[in-house]
Amino acid sequence: AVVSTQSTGRKKIKHDARFSKFSEDDKEREAEYLRYVKEKVATAKSDFRQLLKEIKCVSHKSKETLRGPNGDSHMREIRQFLTNDKRGLVLDDLPEDRDRILDEYLTELEKFGPPPPPTATRPAKR
Numbered sequence: 569a570v571v572s573t574q575s576t577g578r579k580k581i582k583h584d585a586r587f588s589k590f591s592e593d594d595k596e597r598e599a600e601y602l603r604y605v606k607e608k609v610a611t612a613k614s615d616f617r618q619l620l621k622e623i624k625c626v627s628h629k630s631k632e633t634l635r636g637p638n639g640d641s642h643m644r645e646i647r648q649f650l651t652n653d654k655r656g657l658v659l660d661d662l663p664e665d666r667d668r669i670l671d672e673y674l675t676e677l678e679k680f681g682p683p684p685p686p687t688a689t690r691p692a693k694r
Contacts, residue, residue: 600613603616612655612658612659613659613665613669615655615658616655616658616659616666616669617655618655618668619650619655619656619668620669620673621651623646623650625642625645625646625649626646626673626674626677626684627677627682628677628678628681629678629679630642630646630677630678631674631677631678632673632678633673634674637675644671661666
């Protein structure tokens with residue numbers, strides 16, 4: 569889980585020698601723990617975005633498909649890919665963030681349209 573309370577985290581690391589050597593001040597420990605959690609969440613969100621880019625069934629037409637009659641089956645297909653990769657499961661503790669990132673990504677793809685064909689080249693500058 570990406571998100572846990574400091575008390576839950578403290579129970580898990582209480583017997584670790586590094587915990588007692590870090591600091592005697594609980595406020596300093598808590599601040600460091602919160603920084604650590606914030607960093608883990610940012611990394612998880614970044615990894616989730618990367619996973620979305622790797623899913624082949626997600627395209628510039630996905631947002632439109634989700635609005636149509638086949639929307640439920642398309643969303644199930646996307647969710648299936650997300651559950652098959654640990655990067656898709658990490659944000660289960662933050663479902664609102666996960667859904668927001670997915671929606672933003674689909675909106676972005678729809679906005680930019682289809683990717684250029686693989687044979688497209690830039691004209692040579694003369």
